[in-house]
Amino acid sequence: MNFKISKKSFLDSLTLVFRAVSSNTPLPSLGGIKIEVEENKITLIASDSNISIKSVIEGNNEEALIINETGEIVIDGKYLMDIVRKIDGNLVSFETIDGLLVKFSGEKSQFKINGMNAAEYPVISFEINDNKPFEIDSKTFMEIIDQTAFACSDKETRPVLTGVNLKVENGVLHANATDSYRLAYKKVKVDSDIGINITVPAKYLNEIYHSIGNNSELKIAIDNQKISFIIGNSVIQTRLLDDVFPDTSRLVPATFSSKLLVSSKEISNAIDRTSFIKSDGKNTVRMNISNEAVEITSSNQIGSSFEKIPVVSYEGNPLEISCSGKYLQDAIRSLSCETVEFDFSGELKPMILKSTDDESLIQLISPVRTYR
């Protein structure tokens, strides 16, 4: 094996696939990155058996790639990253000099490292059989992740709640995430007539989020037990959660008894100022809502806070309701709108937060009971 490659494009691809390298695996080769050198391209593969990433590098006018000898090898992922990150110059030369011993040369610096036999690396199939991939605007998909994944559960007691449910029906993609105390729901139109109902682990969606970067071409393919994201020359595939996702549509109340409009910035700043007042590690805020103002209080054994912010409008009877300050902040941030609408059905019923000018995103938060 012998090739010379632009440091930048090598490092970009390594950084992407490195997300899938196992840090703790009984199979040493999974701690490595597999490098396949063919006549006109290099393929990098990494996997921790839950998430697998493949990235293909082809030379172009801007990024050099000169292949002198083909072959394949596996190299410890962390070392490989460190070497390519640290090596000097704009070009990296890679050559096997003695069996599995690989030499990297930069401008002045040289590194040698013992690789692993590529034959020992598990076979990972990136083939897509069952369904035709469909295209989705990458910015839209990043927005879906950003606006829903935070609401997933971080506890493994009900594994399916650690994922975002994606359902495609009649050309509409419905994304749902819930930890059973809050719910994030987003819908967008997609250009596909297939029917899908899958749940993707939130932690992998967050990896996808960071992998999309400035790349605008994104295709999604769903296979038997996996989902593949095709981003430019790379494929990221992750396993799915197989339990049935709960039917969340019945959680959203059909009618409301009161409706509050308030400045997102003012309410968010007020909650932020009380965020350090915690009981059992949680910041609970009480909202006292009337036609004129929202009074926000928070208290624990040591102290208390009080804020009064004007309403834009309020229709309904005065209401006192308490909930997690963090959940409120997460929901308001995800809406990124100037005026946030709260729909209430009583002090013990879930409240809905949405933007006044966009119906595609709904955030639902269950109140908590507080005792004075």
Added chain:
Amino acid sequence: MNFKISKKSFLDSLTLVFRAVSSNTPLPSLGGIKIEVEENKITLIASDSNISIKSVIEGNNEEALIINETGEIVIDGKYLMDIVRKIDGNLVSFETIDGLLVKFSGEKSQFKINGMNAAEYPVISFEINDNKPFEIDSKTFMEIIDQTAFACSDKETRPVLTGVNLKVENGVLHANATDSYRLAYKKVKVDSDIGINITVPAKYLNEIYHSIGNNSELKIAIDNQKISFIIGNSVIQTRLLDDVFPDTSRLVPATFSSKLLVSSKEISNAIDRTSFIKSDGKNTVRMNISNEAVEITSSNQIGSSFEKIPVVSYEGNPLEISCSGKYLQDAIRSLSCETVEFDFSGELKPMILKSTDDESLIQLISPVRTYR
């Protein structure tokens, strides 16, 4: 107690004294900050019994201070910081409303917190009896800390080595720090005729370093078992280490067998590129020095690195010597010079690093034995 104060000057003083608040103390009041309100000034005090900080706030044209009622109280340090950091507006109103219950008001936000009785706070004396304080340029003192404290031991096996030894003799301050594998030595002239030989814990010197900030007036006073740093309106006093500091002067070889001049930047970059190659968590670099070049190698079971950098000059026989890459990097950084001078006395004798144009700072590093 009742006063109104500029948020900025309150927060600045709180941030300073907060460095001494105990995070883990059997005495609850030491987790707090003592606020003493007199007719024309406010004094904040915090202590963890090893380090104590006092900061006095007096109003001036730029920073408001209006005192309506005097008194004293202790308030949980973390809550106090959070409240003053988070409160809105430029002015903070502070009033005791019911015994130990304190109300903070900003522009719109209000916080209440239960304070502690000031009578329960231990008496901390900031008086200086034995010696007259001497003035030292604060930039010079920060430089002394920066160039020596890193060389202290981080192990408690020989407690005195966790501190920097400061010795004043005939108007010269000698600073020494060693973990017994390396030594940092710095000397500066001071305007004092007293004789001093004390050892100050490095971790407190680092606190002092960050507390000096842009303040240029610094006075130092040494008392029986403590050192006081007087910075503007604040005093930071810390305990001293009482064991005898080893005589380090005999560690520096009097004669040398060879002398290398090399570009700081080139050797530092080369070592940095090999820094990830570690055995037992340590990066050891081997230098092969001749009239033409320094060859730098580093290796462990997985791989190796090789670099060749030109010398500015080398006088002496070819030499092969190994030492900690981190120690080399620390020493070169502290010298902050363009060309670094290495003085060698053989491959098993300590090497000296210094700047070619400044004799006031010396870094000594013991070599390590390596086996090929």
